[in-house]
Amino acid sequence: KAGVTQTPRYLIKTRGQQVTLSCSPISGHRSVSWYQQTPGQGLQFLFEYFSETQRNKGNFPGRFSGRQFSNSRSEMNVSTLELGDSALYLCASSETGVENTEAFFGQGTRLTVV
Amino acid sequence: AQSVTQLGSHVSVSEGALVLLRCNYSSSVPPYLFWYVQYPNQGLQLLLKYTSAATLVKGINGFEAEFKKSETSFHLTKPSAHMSDAAEYFCAVSTSGGYQKVTFGTGTKLQVIP
Numbered sequence: 001k002a003g004v005t006q007t008p009r010y011l012i013k014t015r016g017q018q019v020t021l022s023c024s025p026i027s028g029h030r031s032v033s034w035y036q037q038t039p040g041q042g043l044q045f046l047f048e049y050f051s052e053t054q055r056n057k058g059n060f061p062g063r064f065s066g067r068q069f070s071n072s073r074s075e076m077n078v079s080t081l082e083l084g085d086s087a088l089y090l091c092a093s094s095e096t097g098v099e100n101t102e103a104f105f106g107q108g109t110r111l112t113v114v
Numbered sequence: 115a116q117s118v119t120q121l122g123s124h125v126s127v128s129e130g131a132l133v134l135l136r137c138n139y140s141s142s143v144p145p146y147l148f149w150y151v152q153y154p155n156q157g158l159q160l161l162l163k164y165t166s167a168a169t170l171v172k173g174i175n176g177f178e179a180e181f182k183k184s185e186t187s188f189h190l191t192k193p194s195a196h197m198s199d200a201a202e203y204f205c206a207v208s209t210s211g212g213y214q215k216v217t218f219g220t221g222t223k224l225q226v227i228p
Contacts, residue, residue: 033216105157107156
């Protein structure tokens with residue numbers, strides 16, 4: 001079974017631009033979560049989708065948004081990029097999104113904002 | 115609110131020595147607890163999880179953790195460190211809510227000295 005696939009792996013953008021990151025969950029998984037990882041803030045929860053509905057959102061500005069498609073693939077978008085948005089963005093999928101189920105992580109997308 | 119505290123951002127052990135990584139949690143409800151490992155430029159991999167079935171949890175690669183409610187702790191141990199154990203380890207907590215929102219600790223980088 002293929003794992004969680006995130007594309008692209010690396011991305012360089014300029015301040016003010018927008019970016020879209022993609023996540024393909026494990027087949028059959030309906031829950032997709034997104035996390036931002038930075039050296040200063042660690043791993044921070046962005047949002048979680050289940051069956052195309054956002055069920056929970058972390059404490060990030062509205063510039064960060066996401067969506068999930070009917071095939072469970074998910075995208076996250078960051079508009080008006082700032083230098084501080086440089087981070088590793090991780091996507092995780094799980095079968096049901098219930099709190100005690102394992103979340104499988106992708107390798108992440110390394111975003112650099114210059 | 116849920117949170118985890120990892121004591122020690124860096125831990126060094128000799129090859130063959132005991133590995134002990136500390137994690138204390140704070141949760142107003144019975145928590146689900148996880149340990150994840152992250153190798154450089156990789157996503158997170160689940161080592162083990164506590165879901166109230168047993169207080170001593172065995173994971174992959176010889177790791178185990180013991181849930182101690184009285185101490186609100188979930189420390190990760192391994193009897194004998196291998197060079198391949200060098201990585202960053204994250205303790206995480208999730209509480210009831212029916213969605214996959216995991217709160218991570220700040221991580222502990224494990225160095226194994228030959």
